[in-house]
Amino acid sequence: MAKQPDIELVSLTKRYGETVAVDSIGLRIPAGSYCCLLGPSGCGKTTTLRMIAGHEEASEGDIILGNENITDLPPAARGTAMMFQSYALFPHLDCTDNVAFSLKMRGIDKDTRRARAVEMLKRVHMDAYAGRLPAQLSGGQQQRVALARALITDPQVLLLDEPLSALDPFLRIRMREELKSLQTRLGISFIHVTHSQDEAMALADLVVVMNGGRIEQAAPPREVFNRPASAFVAKFIGGHNVLPAAVARAGAGEGPFVAIRADRLSVQAGTSGDAGVTSLQGVARSVEYLGSTVQVGIDVTGLETLSATLSEARFDASPVRPGEPVTLSWKPEDVHVLGR
Amino acid sequence: MNRVKSWVTYLQVAPLALVFLLFLIVPIATIVVVSFFDYNTTQIIPAFLLQNYEELLLSPVTWRTYQQTIQFALITWALTLLIGFTVAYFVAFHVRSPTMQTVLFLLCTIPFWTSNVIRMISWIPFLGRHGLANTTLMNLGLIKEPLEFLLYSDFSVVLAYVHLYTLFMVVPIFNSMMRIDRSLLEAARDAGATGWQTLLNVILPLCKPGIAIGSIFVVTIVMGDFVTVRMMSGGLSASVGLMMANAMSLLQYPAAAANAVILLLLVLFIVAAMMRLVDIRKEL
Numbered sequence: 358m359a360k361q362p363d364i365e366l367v368s369l370t371k372r373y374g375e376t377v378a379v380d381s382i383g384l385r386i387p388a389g390s391y392c393c394l395l396g397p398s399g400c401g402k403t404t405t406l407r408m409i410a411g412h413e414e415a416s417e418g419d420i421i422l423g424n425e426n427i428t429d430l431p432p433a434a435r436g437t438a439m440m441f442q443s444y445a446l447f448p449h450l451d452c453t454d455n456v457a458f459s460l461k462m463r464g465i466d467k468d469t470r471r472a473r474a475v476e477m478l479k480r481v482h483m484d485a486y487a488g489r490l491p492a493q494l495s496g497g498q499q500q501r502v503a504l505a506r507a508l509i510t511d512p513q514v515l516l517l518d519e520p521l522s523a524l525d526p527f528l529r530i531r532m533r534e535e536l537k538s539l540q541t542r543l544g545i546s547f548i549h550v551t552h553s554q555d556e557a558m559a560l561a562d563l564v565v566v567m568n569g570g571r572i573e574q575a576a577p578p579r580e581v582f583n584r585p586a587s588a589f590v591a592k593f594i595g596g597h598n599v600l601p602a603a604v605a606r607a608g609a610g611e612g613p614f615v616a617i618r619a620d621r622l623s624v625q626a627g628t629s630g631d632a633g634v635t636s637l638q639g640v641a642r643s644v645e646y647l648g649s650t651v652q653v654g655i656d657v658t659g660l661e662t663l664s665a666t667l668s669e670a671r672f673d674a675s676p677v678r679p680g681e682p683v684t685l686s687w688k689p690e691d692v693h694v695l696g697r
Numbered sequence: 698m699n700r701v702k703s704w705v706t707y708l709q710v711a712p713l714a715l716v717f718l719l720f721l722i723v724p725i726a727t728i729v730v731v732s733f734f735d736y737n738t739t740q741i742i743p744a745f746l747l748q749n750y751e752e753l754l755l756s757p758v759t760w761r762t763y764q765q766t767i768q769f770a771l772i773t774w775a776l777t778l779l780i781g782f783t784v785a786y787f788v789a790f791h792v793r794s795p796t797m798q799t800v801l802f803l804l805c806t807i808p809f810w811t812s813n814v815i816r817m818i819s820w821i822p823f824l825g826r827h828g829l830a831n832t833t834l835m836n837l838g839l840i841k842e843p844l845e846f847l848l849y850s851d852f853s854v855v856l857a858y859v860h861l862y863t864l865f866m867v868v869p870i871f872n873s874m875m876r877i878d879r880s881l882l883e884a885a886r887d888a889g890a891t892g893w894q895t896l897l898n899v900i901l902p903l904c905k906p907g908i909a910i911g912s913i914f915v916v917t918i919v920m921g922d923f924v925t926v927r928m929m930s931g932g933l934s935a936s937v938g939l940m941m942a943n944a945m946s947l948l949q950y951p952a953a954a955a956n957a958v959i960l961l962l963l964v965l966f967i968v969a970a971m972m973r974l975v976d977i978r979k980e981l
Contacts, residue, residue, distance in 0.1 A: 412883050433889030445884040449902045459888030461898070510888070 361388035361545055362423025362436075362513055364409070369418035371404050371570075378404045380570035381418065386548065386563060391540050393557035394550045396567035397593065402550045403518060405567070409548065410439040410516050422513065433459070438512035442519045444503035446491035452478060453487045456505045477505040481539075497528045504539070515540075517549040521556060533559055554594045558582065566590045583618075586696050591616040598622065598663045602694065604637070614695040621691040622665035624653050625684045626677045636686035639663070641677045655683055725961070732954035741950050749955035759940070759956075763963075766936045769851075769926075770919040773858040777915050778908065780859065781866025785907075786900070789874035790882075802871070805864055817857050817928045824848040824856075849931030857929045858919055865918070866911035873907030874900065909975035913968055920964050 364386040371379040379401040386392045394402040407413035409420055411432035420428045427435045446455050453474045454461075460470035478484045481501040491499055500520060507515055520536065521529045537560050540547045551557055557564045558578045565575040566589075573593075574586035585591035588599045597616045628638050639657035651672040653665045665685065677683050735744040753759050784805065792798050808816055823829045824847040831843040846852050877900065885895040923938030937960050944953040 410887065412886070432883075432887045439883075439887045441880045441884055443878070443880060445878060445880040447881060447884070447899060458885070458890075458898070462885075462888055462890045462894050506884075506888070 362425075363388050363421075364514060364546060364548075365419075365421040366405070366409075367419040367421065369405065369408060369420065370416045371401070371408060371413060372416045377570050379408070382567075382570075382572050384565060384572060384575055386546055389544050389546055390562040391537065391547045391549065391560055392563040392565060393561035394548065394565050394567060395552070395554060395557040395593075397552060400567040401570040402552075402565075402567050406439075406516050406518055406548060406550045409514070410437055411435055412439070433462075433510070436513040437516055438507035438510050438514075439516040440500075440503050440507045440518065440520055443523060444491075444499045446499055446503055446506070448491055451488050451490055452483060452494075452502045452505075455491065455502055456509055458506065459510050474505075474509065477509045478502070480508075481505045496524050497532055500524070500532060501535075508543070512545065514546045514548060515543075517547060519550055519552070521551070521553075529556075536560065558594075566593060568593070584693060585616055588614045588616070588695050591693075591695060596620065596666070598665075599695070600660065600663075604660065616693045616695055617687050617691055618693075619652075619664050619666040620650075621687055622663070622667075623671070623686045624655070624665050624667060624677060625675050625686070626681060628682045628684055635689055636684055637663075638682065638684050641679050641681050641683050643679055644677065653677060653683075655685060657685070728954045728957050731951055732958050734951040734954075736949055736951045738948070741948075749951050750959075753952065753955050753959065758935075762935045762937055762940050765934060766920060766938075769854060769858065769936065770916050772855050773862065773919050774912060774915050776855070776859045777863045777866040778912065780863050781911060782870055782904070782908070784863070784867050785871040785874055785904075786896075789871055789877075790900075805867055808860070809864065813861055814924065814928070816861060817925060820853065820857060820860070820929070821848060824853055849929070849933055851930070851934055853929040854926055854934055857925050858922075861925065862915050862918055865914035866908075869907040869910035869914075870904055871907070873904040877903050905975045906977045909971050909977050912971055916967055916971075917964050920960065920967075 364384075366382055366384040368381040368383055369379060370377070370381045382401075382405065394405060396402045404413055408415045411427075411430060415428055418428070419426055422436055427437075432439070447458065450458070453471050456477050457470040457474035460473060465473075475484055475487055478487055481504055483498060483501045483505065486494060486498060486502075491502065494502065500523075517536075521532055524532060533556060536547070536549070549556075549560060561578055563575060564578050564581045566573045566581065566586075568589050574581055574590045576584075576586075581590065582594060582596065585594065585597060591597040591599050591614075596619050598619060599614050599616050602613055602615050624641075637657050637660075639655040641653055642656045642662060643652075643654035645652040645654075649669065651667050651669060653667060653672075655663045655665065657663060663685065731741070732749055733745045733747070735742040735746050735748070788798055788801050788805075792801060821828070825831070826843045826845070826848070828848070830847055831840075834840045835843065881899055881903075882895055885899050890898065921938050923936055923942045926934055926936040926939050927942075937956065941953040941956050941960075944950075944956065
């Protein structure tokens with residue numbers, strides 16, 4: 358396989374008039390990695406992707422693919438291919454012609470391009486539907502055709518704009534697996550925009566959490582989860598309780614906030630006397646049974662509602678009901694000090 | 698589930714059916730019946746004769762007139778399609794703000810604030826022998842003699858048709874274009890399509906229903922027209938509609954009716970052919 362190139366964004370900026378959508382971000386995505394741009398709507402993740410694709414002009418900064426500066430190249434000359442959010446299949450063309458579209462644009466003759474398109478459809482297991490129009494396909498099938506259409510140009514980087522958001526939850530998880538295995542097989546980089554932390558965690562080699570046009574943290578998923586860089590990251594990826602540092606007594610001079618994973622909290626019914634360094638007292642607000650775990654929401658005076666994720670067994674050892682006083686406790690080593 | 702009683706269904710259909718019956722079926726049936734009647738200079742005589750059709754179809758004038766009318770329709774269709782598509786494309790894809798799109802779209806409808814006849818008449822002082830166009834061209838020294846073909850010619854007839862009916866092409870095509878998902882254009886660009894390739898491979902095929910609807914409007918109107926031909930050709934050109942008007946002014950109603958039936962069949966045939974080519978149901 359040819360050496361795949363890294364992608365590098367260098368102080369990439371996008372302004373719409375006065376508004377800054379993407380604010381001078383820098384990022385290096387190693388060759389052949391699955392990168393997820395994660396963030397709430399309006400955080401600039403889609404704009405970033407569209408700038409990489411060439412569908413949005415960068416106001417400032419550079420996009421480097423391998424050794425080439427592709428910032429000002431037209432979309433088709435970049436070595437990138439994009440899969441659109443609603444797949445954007447041409448409704449008047451059947452699957453084969455949809456996939457063969459870019460070959461047709463390059464003037465490749467009909468037989469050759471249709472043969473190659475069918476071959477590509479085979480790779481996504483859609484060759485049985487080659488003659489169908491997009492309207493006659495289900496969401497998952499449309500997505501596969503869209504994938505085939507994007508891949509037929511032999512891109513070095515595949516850009517996916519919320520590819521799973523149009524699917525139902527069950528199909529979403531299946532297509533997620535397919536995307537990951539496809540990426541592994543092809544060995545090219547995928548850049549995948551999503552607002553779902555589950556999706557990012559499940560897929561990515563590199564999670565890039567964005568907020569307000571900036572990158573909050575770019576790291577492998579385990580690092581993002583275990584050592585969130587900021588209060589925003591800790592809150593956005595979920596599973597964390599963000600507390601003022603003073604409450605958790607995590608030592609002076611460090612950040613103003615700390616994060617404690619929800620599954621590292623212990624919950625005891627009643628208010629035992631030894632409230633101290635590693636515990637808080639509050640009132641249970643909600644108890645949700647989620648199957649393998651139980652989620653307990655706890656109100657503590659002066660703080661946002663905290664949540665504790667307990668295994669069923671641990672919950673049963675000391676069950677609580679909404680409205681009852683509880684004691685929360687944690688181990689000192691589970692306190693993670695946040696940067697900002 | 699209770700089945701709705703059948704008479705209720707009929708009752709619901711009745712008002713529209715009645716309107717169609719009174720204002721479409723009965724008149725057309727009357728025309729068909731009258732087309733077989735006999736007539737002389739003073740009266741029409743109920744009868745069942747094929748003579749009207751015979752006279753019509755055996756006369757070379759009829760064939761020439763039909764040929765002329767079809768020619769008008771074809772030229773007008775081609776021009777309105779070209780202009781209409783371009784205008785719709787500009788408003789739909791080049792104008793970014795929805796407000797501006799609405800403003801420009803309303804601008805297109807301004808000519809419709811006056812009647813067809815007034816719009817036609819207003820061409821006459823412009824195109825006439827000593828009209829604005831000729832005077833300007835002569836003052837500029839581009840021509841020495843006034844251009845005769847500008848008014849009372851096939852040129853002026855087609856010009857008036859295009860002026861009057863381009864909007865009928867713009868509206869449905871614009872409507873088709875506004876339904877095109879913009880991400881399709883990006884997908885085409887992502888696949889390396891140039892502007893022209895996107896136009897030919899994506900936009901044009903997706904506008905087919907709009908083009909078909911516009912074409913039906915323009916072709917049926919031009920095929921049946923007689924006022925424009927009469928005013929703009931100054932009586933030098935003929936059309937099927939004009940032929941019927943002339944027959945009626947001579948009180949030869951059965952002859953005009955026979956002609957109307959033939960024209961109706963021809964136009965229905967053209968419309969059917971267009972519907973076969975393009976599925977317009979998507980737009981309705």
